[in-house]
Amino acid sequence: MKIYEKIFARLNELHMSQTELSKRTGIATSTISDWRKKQINPQADKLSVICKALDMSLADLLCDKENTEQTTPTDYLIGDNYIMELFRESDADNKRRILRYFELLEICNEINDSCPAKKRQRNVSIIQDIDGNNIVVINDIRFKGKRSVNWKDVKEYIKEYVGDFYKIASTGDVIYIGSDLPSEYSGSKYTNSLKGATSKAKANAASGLPEMIEIAVGKHFRINQEMKHKRDAKNGWYRYDSRFALPVYGNDGEIERYNVFHASMLIRHSNDEKLYLYDIIDIKKETSNPLGE
Structure with a gap:
C-alpha cells in the first residue's frame, strides 16, 4: 500500500475529515485531496506532522505491515536502535524509502546553515x-x-x-x-x-x-x-x-x-x-x- 493510500485508510479508520487533517497539520485541503486524485505521496518533510495528526508511527506509514508487525511499538521520537532494527527487517523497496526519507530530513535540517544568506x-x-x-x-x-x-x-x-x-x-x-x-x-x-x-x-x-x-x-x-x-x-x-x-x-x-x-x-x-x-x-x-x- 502506498503512503497516500495509508493516510486515507487511517482517515476512514478515525472517521476524520480532510478538513480536520488540514487543521491539525497546516497542509491545505486541496493538497490533501490531490494526493488521492493524482496518486502522489506527501512531501517528505510533512510526514512527521501527518503521523502525529493521525496518531500513527513513522514505521506504520513508511513500511508495509509484514515488515513492521514484529517490531516494538515506538513513540514519534525514534531511537537509533529502533531505526536500525526497522531498516534491517525491511525489504529492498522499503529500505530505499527509509533512506530517502532521512536523506530529505537531513537536507531540511541543514537548510538554514547552507543558505548563502547565512x-x-x-x-x-x-x-x-x-x-x-x-x-x-x-x-x-x-x-x-x-x-x-x-x-x-x-x-x-x-x-x-x-x-x-x-x-x-x-x-x-x-x-x-x-x-x-x-x-x-x-x-x-x-x-x-x-x-x-x-x-x-x-x-x-x-x-x-x-x-x-x-x-x-x-x-x-x-x-x-x-x-x-x-x-x-x-x-x-x-x-x-x-x-x-x-x-x-x-x-x-x-x-x-x-x-x-x-x-x-x-x-x-x-x-x-x-x-x-x-x-x-x-x-x-x-x-x-x-x-x-
Missing part, C-alpha cells in the same frame, strides 16, 4: 525576551538617515536572497525566497503606506529575514480570493507572527536601547506546492519593554 556578513542574532519568546536582534542599520527610505536600494538588497530557502523551527515548514519578493517587499500597497519609523523598520528588517522566518510562530491559513494570485497562491496563504528589534543610538553614537517590533509574515502556497515569502506586513512597535532594559 554566510553573508550580517550582525544579526536571536535572543529571548524576559518571557522566553524569541526576538531577532538586527544590529545592522543598513538603511538609515533622516530622509525617507530609498526602496530601490532595499529592493536590490533583497535580490541577494532570491533562491534561498529557510526552515521555520516551530513547524518544520520550508520557506522559499522567490523572484517576486524584492518587488513586493519594496513596492506593495502596504509598503507605500508606511511613514517615518515604521518605514525604516521594515527596510532594516530585510537584514534579518532568515532569522525572522526561523523563529516564526502562530501559523494560520487563508484561502486565496484574488484572481491575480490564481497561480502564485493557488493553494492559499499562510500568516506567521515574528518579532525583530532595532537599536536606537544616542548623540554619542552608542546604543541607548532597542525598539521591538511585531510583524506578520505573508506566505503564499504556490501551485508547485512550495511556500514562498511574499511580504512582511502589519509591523507594529511594541509598547512594553520585553528585553527588560
Whole structure:
C-alpha cells in the first residue's frame, strides 16, 4: 500500500475529515485531496506532522505491515536502535524509502546553515525576551538617515536572497525566497503606506529575514480570493507572527536601547506546492519593554 493510500485508510479508520487533517497539520485541503486524485505521496518533510495528526508511527506509514508487525511499538521520537532494527527487517523497496526519507530530513535540517544568506556578513542574532519568546536582534542599520527610505536600494538588497530557502523551527515548514519578493517587499500597497519609523523598520528588517522566518510562530491559513494570485497562491496563504528589534543610538553614537517590533509574515502556497515569502506586513512597535532594559 502506498503512503497516500495509508493516510486515507487511517482517515476512514478515525472517521476524520480532510478538513480536520488540514487543521491539525497546516497542509491545505486541496493538497490533501490531490494526493488521492493524482496518486502522489506527501512531501517528505510533512510526514512527521501527518503521523502525529493521525496518531500513527513513522514505521506504520513508511513500511508495509509484514515488515513492521514484529517490531516494538515506538513513540514519534525514534531511537537509533529502533531505526536500525526497522531498516534491517525491511525489504529492498522499503529500505530505499527509509533512506530517502532521512536523506530529505537531513537536507531540511541543514537548510538554514547552507543558505548563502547565512554566510553573508550580517550582525544579526536571536535572543529571548524576559518571557522566553524569541526576538531577532538586527544590529545592522543598513538603511538609515533622516530622509525617507530609498526602496530601490532595499529592493536590490533583497535580490541577494532570491533562491534561498529557510526552515521555520516551530513547524518544520520550508520557506522559499522567490523572484517576486524584492518587488513586493519594496513596492506593495502596504509598503507605500508606511511613514517615518515604521518605514525604516521594515527596510532594516530585510537584514534579518532568515532569522525572522526561523523563529516564526502562530501559523494560520487563508484561502486565496484574488484572481491575480490564481497561480502564485493557488493553494492559499499562510500568516506567521515574528518579532525583530532595532537599536536606537544616542548623540554619542552608542546604543541607548532597542525598539521591538511585531510583524506578520505573508506566505503564499504556490501551485508547485512550495511556500514562498511574499511580504512582511502589519509591523507594529511594541509598547512594553520585553528585553527588560
